[in-house]
Amino acid sequence: MTDLLALLRYKMPSAAWIIDIQASRVCCSNAAAKALLSDSLHDIESGQRVIEDELKVRLSHYLETLEVGDALPFKWPFTGNDGAQYHVSGSVVALDDGHKGVLCEAHPSIGASVSTPSVVPAFCPLTQFETLSFAMFDLNGHFIDASAYFVASFGDIQHIRDLFAHAGAANSFMTRFSQQNSLSQEIRLSSLAGVRWHTIEITYNSTDQTAYLLTQDIQEKREHEIALYRLNNYDGLTNLPNRNLLYQQLESAFDNARRRDRQFGLLYVDLDSFKVINDNFGHRVGDELIQRVAERLKDNIPTRACLYRLGGDEFVVVLENTRDVAELESIAESIMQNAGNTYPVAGMEMMITASIGIASYPQHASDVDSMLKNADVAMYRAKSMGHNMYVVYQNTMSDNSNAYLTLGGSFRKAIDEEQFVLFYQPKIRLPDEVVIGAEALIRWVHPELGMISPDSFIPLAEESGLILPLGEWVIRRACRQLQEWREAGYAPITISVNLSSRQFMQADLVDMVRQALEDTGVDPQYLELELTESMLMADAQQSIEKLHSFRKLGLTLSIDDFGTGYSSLAYLKKFPIQTLKIDRSFIHDLGIDGDNDAIVKATIAMANGLSLKVIAEGVESRSQIDSLNGYHCQEVQGYLFSKPLPDVEFRAFMQGYVASPSCSKGVLLQ
Incomplete structure (x- = not known):
């Protein structure tokens, strides 16, 4: 006081x-x-x-x-x-x-x-001030006297201008003070501790023609305010702006676009199967992967685009003043192209892809919430179609989104009540075209909506974590089916089951499969597990160990959709697999597109050189069969022979599709 x-x-x-x-x-x-x-x-x-x-x-x-x-x-x-x-x-x-x-x-x-x-005192004992930074200047700004606290803060000051960090700030301050007798503001001053924020109050005393200056250091207060601002507006893990700043930019973008008749858009980016990594490697590894992904995303978007992290594994890219949606699609393609490069995380080489939804103003939305919602809907459509894809929003997707949410509410009940069934698509041996196996494909028989395809509910299962009990049900049902066919007197064939990436990362997967085989009494050689390249390359060393454990059980292992992933030949030799399954995208234009022919021919030759069996999926024409026979492909599956069939129809198919005694090819008995 x-x-x-x-x-x-x-x-x-x-x-x-x-x-x-x-x-x-x-x-x-x-x-x-x-x-x-x-x-x-x-x-x-x-x-x-x-x-x-x-x-x-x-x-x-x-x-x-x-x-x-x-x-x-x-x-x-x-x-x-x-x-x-x-x-x-x-x-x-x-x-x-x-x-x-x-x-x-x-x-x-x-x-x-x-x-x-x-x-007005005859003298001013400013040295008595112990806690106030107070100084006196004449009307020309020359120093008169100051408190000890002021001197300790600012040192030897000859003129009031010496206090300011920038000459422009000093000029502005002096001009304003000359126009009024008192002035108060927050400004950066050059103190002995460095340039720091202060509040300054200056008052002119007309009696003795002296200016009284009071300063207070508020640097810590400003730093606290800045820290609080960053806490509220920036993601602590990636340092990217968060949802708060995203909404601010989108509000501004809508305002600018309306006033100037411009377009803008955004990409909603969601990592594929990120929860699998968190669940199996822990959140530290997951956090480090998120940081690496954020860095790569920043490197793969235009400098004028803004990247935000919404939380978890979701990011948003905003691009203003676009010419058309094609600009946004170009960014999505760049992101996907770079997804093939692995991320060095925790001493491992990990790979993760993303599903991307695109929405644009004015084509797809007229306000912030609609823009984000529609881009999110498009992203989920991309996720349901497969990984590492992008989809541009269409108006019809909103209806599908509502149905999608409805399915989510009844999914767990469907597992408990076993509303799921397996369909079987025959695998045909070449060149004699005899049924030697089947791929098990799950279907949901909804009590109200009827038959639902896996494209509609598998993403739900992945996101909710219910893919694990659902995957176990598929394996056990496939084993029981093998046992039922054997007991019915059918010749032994192989059933292949697709594993999801999250299921493959399951710590007790090998033990679960072993128990299913023991419970059903099925010979392990007739159960084949299909895995994707990206799944195996997420952690190649751990994949090798798990695959060897499956081989010890006697299972057959296959790489599904071969040619669409990014595995190297060096790892391909290390994986203890028996089969490569060529993706249908290469088979579709076989005999029409010379590049596809070259890829398929080279893949089959390589597989034969590594003593691997090759199966081509998506076969729909005799010309494709002729080409595959010429390249020495061992097996095929596709609609040329049969669509996926329920158990009863598949048994009829096996009975009718037998080897002809007069030729080496199988015939379908009518």
Whole structure:
């Protein structure tokens, strides 16, 4: 309180006093205030003057919301002993005990006669200030005197301009001060501790033509505000702007696009099967992978595009002033092309792809929420169609999205009630075209919606984690089916089952398969597991160990959709697999597209050289069969022979499709 009292005495020749709201009293005042308020501030020297309850309540309300240095948002009139009119203004000050008080200043009303005494000391003992950074300057800005605290903060100051970090700031400040008698602002000053944020208050005393400057270091307060801003608006893991800033940019983008008749759009990016990595490797590995993905995304989008992380494994890319949707598609293609490069994470080489949804203004949405929702819907459509894909939003997708959510609510019940069935698509041996196996494909027989394809519910199973119990059900049902066919007297054939990436990462997968085989009594050689290249390459070393464990059980292993992933030949030799399954995208134009022919021929030759069996999927024509026979492909499957069939129809197919005694090819008996 000593420094505040000294400030009242030497800084302010006008009447000034300080109200301690918490103690309900006027705690100090200068001589001018004592003279002006002598009738109302009796006993002021003893500190017994108590303020009225009404004033205390009013001022307390403002102290709760204002910071030190802030002015009260109102002024009040006052009539002096001599009848002169004054208006009183207030500002918030810090008292010695840490709480806040109100500094009141009385100024003569315009046109009023003033007889209030003004006390100006013959000397100003500024060295007595221990906690206030206070200095005096002449009207030209030359240094006169300062408190010890000020000198300790700013050193040897010759001119007020020496305080400012930038000459432009000093010029602006001096110009503004020349136009008004007092000034208060937050600004960066050059202190002995470096350039730091301060609040400065400067007052001109016309009596002695001196400028009084009070400074307060608020660097820590500013840093706290910045830290709080970053906490609220930036992702702590990737340092990318978060959902809050995304909404701000989208609001601004909509406003600009409407006013200037422009287009803009966004990409909603969701990583494929990221939960599998978190569940099996832990969140530390998952967090590091997210950081690597964020870095690569930033490198693969235009410099004028903005990248945001919404949380989890979701990102959004915003691009303003686009010409058309093709610009957004180009970004999506760039992201997908770079998904093939592995990420070095926790000493492993991991690979992860993304599903991307695209929405644009004005084609697909007219407000922020619709834009994000529609891009999200398009992303889920891409995820349902396969990994590492993008989809541009279409209006019909909203209806499908509602149906998708409806399915999600009844999915767990469907597992409990075994609403799922397996269909079987025959595998045909070449060149004699005899049925030697089948691929098990799951279907959902919904009690109200009827038959639902896996494209509609497998993404639900992946996201919810129910893919694990569903995958176990498929394996056990396939084993029981093999046993039922054997007991019915059918020749032994192989059933292949697709494993999801999350299921493959399941720690007890080998034990679960072993138990299913033991419970059903099935010979392991007739159960084949199909895995994708990306699944195996997510952690190649762990994949090799798990595949060897399956081989010890006697299972057959196959790489599904071969040619669409990114495995190297070096790893291909290390994987203990028996079969390569060529993706249907290469078979579709066989005999038409020379590049596809070359790829298929080379793949089969390579597989034969590694003693691997090759099966081509998606066969739909005799010309494709002729080409595959010519390349020495061992097996095929596709609609040329049969679509996926339920158990009863598949048994009929096996009975009708037998080897002809007159030729080497099988015939379908009618």
